Amino acid sequence: xxxxxxxxxxxxxxxxxxxxxxxxxxxxxxxxxxxxxxxxxxxxxxxxxxxxxxxxxxxxxxxxxxxxxxxxxxxxxxxxxxxxxxxxxxxxxxxxxxxxxxxxxxxxxxxxxxxxxxxxxxxxxxxxxxxxxxxxxxxxxxxxxxxxxxxxxxxxxxxxxxxxxxxxxx
Amino acid sequence: xxxxxxxxxxxxxxxxxxxxxxxxxxxxxxxxxxxxxxxxxxxxxxxxxxxxxxxxxxxxxxxxxxxxxxxxxxxxxxxxxxxxxxxxxxxxxxxxxxxxx
Numbered sequence: 001x002x003x004x005x006x007x008x009x010x011x012x013x014x015x016x017x018x019x020x021x022x023x024x025x026x027x028x029x030x031x032x033x034x035x036x037x038x039x040x041x042x043x044x045x046x047x048x049x050x051x052x053x054x055x056x057x058x059x060x061x062x063x064x065x066x067x068x069x070x071x072x073x074x075x076x077x078x079x080x081x082x083x084x085x086x087x088x089x090x091x092x093x094x095x096x097x098x099x100x101x102x103x104x105x106x107x108x109x110x111x112x113x114x115x116x117x118x119x120x121x122x123x124x125x126x127x128x129x130x131x132x133x134x135x136x137x138x139x140x141x142x143x144x145x146x147x148x149x150x151x152x153x154x155x156x157x158x159x160x161x162x163x164x165x166x167x168x169x170x
Numbered sequence: 171x172x173x174x175x176x177x178x179x180x181x182x183x184x185x186x187x188x189x190x191x192x193x194x195x196x197x198x199x200x201x202x203x204x205x206x207x208x209x210x211x212x213x214x215x216x217x218x219x220x221x222x223x224x225x226x227x228x229x230x231x232x233x234x235x236x237x238x239x240x241x242x243x244x245x246x247x248x249x250x251x252x253x254x255x256x257x258x259x260x261x262x263x264x265x266x267x268x269x270x271x
Contacts, residue, residue, distance in 0.1 A: 003174055011178040018182055018205050022189030027197040034201055041208055048175065048219045053233055057211075060237045065204060065244050072248045073197065076255055084194040084262030095192035099184045106180035110213075114173040114220075129219070129226050138227035139234065146231075150238040157242035164249035167256075 007047045014040035025083055031069050038062050050130035175216035182209030196254070196261045200247050207240045 017036040024030045038061045045054035086092070139147050182205055189202025211233050218229020255261055 007174060011174070011181075015178065015181050015185065018185040021205065022185060022193065022198065022202050024198075027195060027201075030198050030201055034204070037205065038208070041212065044175070044178065044212060045215060048215050050215055050219070050230060053215060053230055056234065056237060060241055061204070061208070064241055068244060068248055069197070069201065072251065075252065076197075076261065078261065082260075084260070084264065087192060087194065092192045095188055098191065099188040102187055103180050103184035106183060107177045110176040110180060111173050114176055130230070134227060135230045135234070138231050143231045146235065150235060154238060154242050157245045161245045161249040164246070165252040 004047060007044060010040045010043035010047065013037075014044065025086070026080070027073050027078070028070075031066060031073065034069075035062055035066055038066065048130075052130055052132050052135050172216050172220045175219075176213055179209045179213035179216065182206070182212065185209075194263045196251050196263060199263070200244060200251070203247075204240060204244065207236055211236055 014037045017033045017040065020033040021030045021037060024033060038057065041061075042054045042058050045051075045057055087095075186202045186204070186206030186209060189205065190199050193199055193202065214229050214232045214236070218226045218233075221229070251261065254266065258265060260266070
């Protein structure tokens with residue numbers, strides 16, 4: 001089974017920049033590495049023939065979430081001596097081992113399950129897969145109620161954000 | 171082809187989990203949660219693409235739901251972070267033990 005070179009490159013970039021995100025000491029560097037990770041993931045979505053989701057991913061993650069992170073980093077204005085101390089090296093090693101175990105636990109069964117899947121079904125996607133019409137039909141058809149509920153959730157999050165972050169009236 | 175995408179998804183999830191476990195900076199822990207959610211999104215989309223016309227829409231709708239929840243989660247999370255920083259002057263989870271029994 002050959003690996004698509006574009007996918008391989010995007011996957012490598014996203015995992016490496018993900019690792020850089022979680023290991024940088026300065027949150028600003030983390031945010032910039034997370035940007036690289038998100039762009040690479042958009043490429044992965046495009047390789048999965050989902051241009052609409054790739055566009056939404058860039059809009060939501062890099063356009064909204066990352067900007068929000070950068071705003072908060074700017075607001076806090078932490079100096080390097082205010083960064084929290086890092087856990088000791090053995091503690092980090094234990095965490096790394098745990099996460100490697102988690103990776104194995106997730107990846108190995110999924111790998112074998114996917115091999116069985118491949119035998120069971122054809123890899124057919126239909127011509128419209130990933131377009132706005134195709135997703136929108138589901139979003140405003142059978143999923144209309146969850147879709148509207150999500151707008152309620154986001155409104156609650158807006159109110160919650162304002163209430164939590166507001167300066168207390170003296 | 172779906173296996174490669176699932177392994178990428180597991181890798182992103184594990185990287186995010188490492189960030190949540192091994193870091194003490196609240197900001198970076200929130201970013202790690204975002205990475206984990208992205209790993210889940212890749213898996214959902216890979217399965218949607220695999221099942222194609224039978225269930226391709228459902229998987230993509232799930233991805234959109236995860237994105238919406240992630241946006242809400244990060245807005246509330248960062249608001250809590252600001253409130254904590256305003257009261258305690260720290261983003262270190264080690265200093266936030268006031269609810270310890």
